[in-house]
Amino acid sequence: MPGIILKNVTKRWGAVTAVDNVSLEVEDGEFVAFLGPSGCGKTTTMRLVAGLEQITEGEIYIGDRLVNEVDPRKRDVSMVFQNYSLFPHMTVRNNLAYPLKVSKVPRADHERMISDTSKMVELSDLLDRKPAELSGGQRQRVALGRAIIRRPKVFLMDEPLSNMDAILRQSMRAELKNLHHRLKVTTIYVTHDQVEAMTLATRVAVMKNGVLQQFDQPSAIFENPATSFVAGFVGAPAMNLIEGEIHNRRFASALINCPMETDFEGMVTLGVRPLDIHVCGRDEACGVGRIYSSEMTGEQTIVTVANGKQQISLKESKDVSRPIDDELHFRFERGRCFFFDVDDGRRLAI
Numbered sequence: 001m002p003g004i005i006l007k008n009v010t011k012r013w014g015a016v017t018a019v020d021n022v023s024l025e026v027e028d029g030e031f032v033a034f035l036g037p038s039g040c041g042k043t044t045t046m047r048l049v050a051g052l053e054q055i056t057e058g059e060i061y062i063g064d065r066l067v068n069e070v071d072p073r074k075r076d077v078s079m080v081f082q083n084y085s086l087f088p089h090m091t092v093r094n095n096l097a098y099p100l101k102v103s104k105v106p107r108a109d110h111e112r113m114i115s116d117t118s119k120m121v122e123l124s125d126l127l128d129r130k131p132a133e134l135s136g137g138q139r140q141r142v143a144l145g146r147a148i149i150r151r152p153k154v155f156l157m158d159e160p161l162s163n164m165d166a167i168l169r170q171s172m173r174a175e176l177k178n179l180h181h182r183l184k185v186t187t188i189y190v191t192h193d194q195v196e197a198m199t200l201a202t203r204v205a206v207m208k209n210g211v212l213q214q215f216d217q218p219s220a221i222f223e224n225p226a227t228s229f230v231a232g233f234v235g236a237p238a239m240n241l242i243e244g245e246i247h248n249r250r251f252a253s254a255l256i257n258c259p260m261e262t263d264f265e266g267m268v269t270l271g272v273r274p275l276d277i278h279v280c281g282r283d284e285a286c287g288v289g290r291i292y293s294s295e296m297t298g299e300q301t302i303v304t305v306a307n308g309k310q311q312i313s314l315k316e317s318k319d320v321s322r323p324i325d326d327e328l329h330f331r332f333e334r335g336r337c338f339f340f341d342v343d344d345g346r347r348l349a350i
Ligand SMILES: Nc1ncnc2c1ncn2[C@@H]1O[C@H](COP(=O)(O)OP(=O)(O)OP(=O)(O)O)[C@@H](O)[C@H]1O
Pocket: 013, 016, 017, 018, 036, 037, 038, 039, 040, 041, 042, 043, 044, 045, 082, 192
């Protein structure tokens, strides 16, 4: 089974650059998630790999084969589309059987494969329905089943869980994780859901405006973000990003006045995760503000502290409830502050 290589891949439509000079290598058998906000170029990148769009510049390899000019049907990729693309006149059973017919799997095997796959995606009871008689989440499971029923060289999945409710999504996520472990088919998985990306993928490619921001293991994306965009995109709630000035080894902003071990002077964006901020007494404080909100989520309480327009969120235990407008002092966990360039968001080694 081959990996996938993107070399300086760009896709333009007139003035729109959907994918901007992206290079990355997906290893054989790897599960890579493309993560980013709406419009950042995730689907386009995937469609370029599938051969459904023409590359403007650059090269794509599947295994060691340059596929720029290879017909989509000859790439041996199986794709789950964002909008399902099921055959409306066919039952679920026939939708699942379709890829088996196209790839000439012996008829005797169809029934068993349809049965195994429909169990995997929890569709066994719906095999005789047509797409119009299914909910969005059920349709999406048919699309997923149709992609996994045969074993292609590459799976391309575009938000395959997006129309399911939270509970089903969680069980399908576990199913996909287990499936990949068993099949070990090279997979590109597109999502704007950071939890999906972080939990499923061996590596995550974070995109913004067509540009690859970082391509790394989930733990590195979380612990070692390359840009303020990546830092602000993962984690729930996301990393706090606070603009301020470092002068004479102190960082100062509306909320914060705190010593920093650095010789850097000037404006920076400070990044600190909610779980690395602790409530403390005035003496040890890095900052102070008034409580803006206190939200108990069931497992924890998210407290947001504000001074004017500047806000910072921290995590506390679920037993904590803080009155709005009270004053709160906080400090940062040692060694857990990140600094980013205020203009381009690059991580600064300071
Ligand atoms: N056929 C097209 N012609 C012109 N522009 C397009 C075309 N398809 C996509 N785009 C533009 O390319 C950019 C990237 O689109 P793409 O569909 O790849 O985003 P995405 O990351 O998948 O977003 P979403 O999460 O909303 O699905 C967008 O600005 C989009 O408007």
